[in-house]
Amino acid sequence: MKNSFFKEIPILSRRQFMASSAGAAVGAGLALGAPALLGQDSGKKFKVGLIGCGGRGTGAANDNLKAYGTEIVAVADLFPEKAEGAARSFKVPKEKAFSGFDAYRKLLETDVDIVLLATPPHFRPEHLEAAVNAKKHVFMEKPVAVDPVGVRRVIAAGEKAKELGLSIVAGTQRRHQLSYLETVKRIQDGAIGDLVAGRCYWCQGSLWVAKRVVGTPSGSWSDTEWMVRNWLYFTWLSGDHIVEQHIHNLDVMNWFLGSHPVRARGMGGRQVRTDSEFGNIFDHHAIDFEYPNGVHIFSMCRQIDGCWNDVSEHVVGTKGRSNCGDEIAGQNPWRFPGGGQNPYVQEHADLLESIRHGKPINEARQVAESTLTAIMGREASYTGKVIVWEELMKSDLRLGPEKYEFGPFPVEPVARPG
Numbered sequence: 104m105k106n107s108f109f110k111e112i113p114i115l116s117r118r119q120f121m122a123s124s125a126g127a128a129v130g131a132g133l134a135l136g137a138p139a140l141l142g143q144d145s146g147k148k149f150k151v152g153l154i155g156c157g158g159r160g161t162g163a164a165n166d167n168l169k170a171y172g173t174e175i176v177a178v179a180d181l182f183p184e185k186a187e188g189a190a191r192s193f194k195v196p197k198e199k200a201f202s203g204f205d206a207y208r209k210l211l212e213t214d215v216d217i218v219l220l221a222t223p224p225h226f227r228p229e230h231l232e233a234a235v236n237a238k239k240h241v242f243m244e245k246p247v248a249v250d251p252v253g254v255r256r257v258i259a260a261g262e263k264a265k266e267l268g269l270s271i272v273a274g275t276q277r278r279h280q281l282s283y284l285e286t287v288k289r290i291q292d293g294a295i296g297d298l299v300a301g302r303c304y305w306c307q308g309s310l311w312v313a314k315r316v317v318g319t320p321s322g323s324w325s326d327t328e329w330m331v332r333n334w335l336y337f338t339w340l341s342g343d344h345i346v347e348q349h350i351h352n353l354d355v356m357n358w359f360l361g362s363h364p365v366r367a368r369g370m371g372g373r374q375v376r377t378d379s380e381f382g383n384i385f386d387h388h389a390i391d392f393e394y395p396n397g398v399h400i401f402s403m404c405r406q407i408d409g410c411w412n413d414v415s416e417h418v419v420g421t422k423g424r425s426n427c428g429d430e431i432a433g434q435n436p437w438r439f440p441g442g443g444q445n446p447y448v449q450e451h452a453d454l455l456e457s458i459r460h461g462k463p464i465n466e467a468r469q470v471a472e473s474t475l476t477a478i479m480g481r482e483a484s485y486t487g488k489v490i491v492w493e494e495l496m497k498s499d500l501r502l503g504p505e506k507y508e509f510g511p512f513p514v515e516p517v518a519r520p521g
């Protein structure tokens with residue numbers, strides 16, 4: 104039956120998508136040059152390629168399959184065993200399982216309609232740029248860069264995607280979560296008056312670390328391999344945990360305030376996770392982000408065991424306050440009644456439906472700005488200086504090697520404020 108697989112959509116994605124600011128912004132229609140995925144062969148499923156076959160990549164691929172009407176037809180990873188494992192899971196033929204630093208290029212040469220980008224963040228700008236040049240629709244995990252040069256590449260690729268009518272959805276899934284969407288709508292309608300302050304946290308314990316392999320029968324890991332297999336701990340690969348994790352909360356702040364910060368002041372350090380196996384990132388940061396009109400958002404993030412934990416966002420207005428997620432207190436109290444779908448699936452449903460209806464979603468700039476917000480916090484913490492948005496956006500800071508290959512690569516020293 105014509106378009107029959109779309110009838111299986113289990114999710115009210117259209118309504119939520121249009122309720123979101125991203126959806127409203129892209130309602131203008133399909134631009135020239137978009138690949139006409141639907142209508143060509145209505146019985147055909149979208150062909151999806153996965154780049155970065157780790158925990159979140161395979162999770163995103165499964166979420167994409169749950170959304171509706173797709174099949175994973177190609178996979179790519181730096182390491183052959185990861186690509187092969189994902190190929191087995193998703194029943195992808197061996198010849199469509201690519202590995203190496205250029206695996207993404209080989210995948211983009213196949214006939215996939217959509218790519219899922221889920222490598223460590225450092226590689227995202229290059230992969231996104233190549234995906235857009237290859238005219239693929241994109242789901243990309245956050246964060247989308249680790250430095251201002253990468254942020255600008257993502258913004259430029261996003262603009263090109265707009266011209267081509269391609270959709271780009273980012274893995275900042277709170278933007279696709281009904282409870283957040285209902286809360287932000289009320290706040291934008293004035294439920295808590297003018298926003299005057301806020302705070303957000305991502306404070307948790309420690310994470311996994313992969314012990315370096317040295318002198319085993321199967322060989323030793325080079326510096327690059329060791330770093331990429333422990334990408335969380337190297338600023339050039341992850342951006343530091345303030346960028347890699349805390350971006351979720353900072354993105355909510357930018358969304359609710361309808362802006363990005365103008366200045367950041369902060370401090371941080373590496374108090375507990377001091378061993379070299381933890382690379383060169385800090386284990387805590389505390390930042391004061393100044394937004395337009397003198398609104399300050401206080402942010403804290405930490406990855407240290409045995410301390411209080413909290414992952415949350417809050418805003419305070421002249422008539423009340425909100426936890427951003429599901430509750431408003433003050434003159435217009437409200438509580439989210441429940442409902443909505445798993446946001447990790449919803450974001451794919453929104454992506455697929457935008458393609459289906461020829462109304463591209465483009466979240467590239469918004470997630471690039473949230474990424475730069477987090478980078479701004481990191482630089483404030485690393486340097487001890489006041490970081491100004493306009494200057495950072497123009498900065499030539501670029502982290503990581505110019506050329507990717509396995510071999511020696513020295514670890515940059517841990518930042519010393521001042």
Ligand SMILES: NC(=O)c1ccc[n+]([C@@H]2O[C@H](COP(=O)([O-])OP(=O)(O)OC[C@H]3O[C@@H](n4cnc5c(N)ncnc54)[C@H](O)[C@@H]3O)[C@@H](O)[C@H]2O)c1
Pocket residue numbers: 154155156157158159160179180181182185203204206207221222223224226244245246274275276331347348
């Ligand atoms: N939205 C969320 O809630 C959420 C949750 C977890 C992770 N993430 C994000 O997803 C991304 C991946 O995280 P993860 O937890 O899956 O990490 P992971 O280490 O489990 O997976 C990363 C994969 O990328 C591969 N890889 C590394 N460099 C590559 C390259 N140059 N080309 C191709 N493949 C490469 C690795 O071999 C690995 O298989 C990160 O950006 C992370 O921040 C998002």
